Amino acid sequence: MSRRSAADLNADDISFEHTAESDQAFENALAKARDGNRLTVDDAVELLTTGTDRDGIDHERKESVLELADRRRAEEVGDDVTFVANLNNNVTTACNVGCLFCNFKDTAHQFEADHDADHAGFTKTPADSRRIVDDALDLGISEVCSVSGLHPAFALNDEHHEILAGYDEPAREVNYKPPAVYETDPGTYVDQIDAMSVDGIHVHSITPEEAYHARRGTDWSYESVYRRLHDAGLDSAPGTAAEILVEEVRDVVCPGKISSDEWIEAMEGAMAAGLDTTATIMYGHVDNAMHRAMHLKRVRDLQDRTGGIREFVPLSFVHQNTPLYEHGVVDGGASDAEDELMIAVSRLFFDNIDNIQSSWVKYGDAKGLKLLNCGANDFMGTILSEEITKRAGGSYGEFRSVGDYVEMISAIGRRPVERSTDYRTKRPISVAGDSDDSDDSYGPTLGPRADGTPMIEPAEETLAADD
DSSP, rough: OOOOOOOGGGGGGGOOSSSSSSSSHHHHHHHHHTOOOOOHHHHHHHHHTTTTTTOOOOHHHHHHHHHHHHHHHHHHSEEEEEEEEEEEOOOBOOOOOOOOOOSOOOOOOGGGGOSOOOOOOOBOOHHHHHHHHHHHHTTTOOOOEOOOOOTTOSSSSHHHHHHTSSSSHHHHHSSOOOGBBSSOOOOHHHHHHHHHOOOOOOOOOEOHHHHHHHTTTTTOOOOHHHHHHHHOOOOEEEOOOOOOOOOOHHHOOOTHHHHHHHHEEEEHHHHHTTTTEEEEESSSSSSOOOHHHHHHHHHHHHHHHOEEEEEEEEOOOOOSSSHHHHHTSSSSOOOHHHHHHHHHHHHHHHHHHEEEBBBHHHHHHHHHHHTTTTTTOOEEOOOOOOOOHHOOOHSSSSSOOOOHHHHHHHTTTEEEEETTTTTSSEEEEETTTTTOOOOGGOOOSSSSOOOOOOOOOOOOOGGGGGO
């Protein structure tokens, strides 16, 4: 498929080689899952669709998949529900990639110093990032997560700036303009990571797409890039930008992004550099069950080779403000049943990844809690600020306190557990049976400055989304 903009796309023109059909039967796939056998792509398709021999989701079959996944979750990781006390600090919304599922970015030329029109985006200096993290540390966070747009002035370090500036037409050849062109200089990736590394906070940053941006125009390996960032204070890398790891889907929803193979190469480089990672899937747009199953297989194969993926995060497409929706390519996102089955099949398919996350940002509180009974065991983090989903039209808020987590998780009869980013440190929270404690009676304890003091709603100047 040729690479086009959303305005050029027509839903009727999209056709895929891979369709949601299989040579397996639903009953056989369910039996394999029940027996603990490793599932195939066809098995996953049958479970995700509740059978390709019929149209629509079969309720009874769906419930059998969900019950099995919930039982597998209990057997593998127990009844605890984990969460992390964290802050999102997205450095910039400036980006020229043009992903059609995204409304986070702002076209980078709007950030140039001689551009007069107003825009809603932001770019933070390293000093801004350090101040934001420093303030949030007093709330008890143990992690800062940073995922940003691909600002043309962003380079790995000073050496990278020199290499990029040496191209004859750097803007066209390597998507580079020097920092002096822009109203705000984001610094380098090394500068930003170093700035966020305050008091031993865990820095979770640099997606495969950002790593590609941090090595563009060079022959540097992903491992060498991640090693330099690791030396600057990077502790783990988020495996976002995965979307769907099937090229025919990427050619529609993110034609300017790195390929599936490049995403995997970057992930391997991060883990070779000694970093833990996560992995994601962003589904519910133009993809079908076969694409989702193929994606699961690629991630499982990667984990077989590396063993460094600490959690898998299904991300349901939020459509409201995205180019795909605005141009009529899609008319919505995944259904509740599809979300439930995505979580459940992830649990059953990944025999080598322990932790499956339910995202309250994507699903909301009520459905997010339900998904904890469909195979998920982790309920994300406190966030403090969430820009990406909010800009796409999400409406589930930006902040959860530890007290909020205790109340919600206890309400479904599970034990809340504060965790570190890598899941290696966990702190179970004891909840009194009929306590009159208010929601703010519990606080984080794992962060560098955490002492159990309850978190409060962060002030506007503390949010990572501030100007």
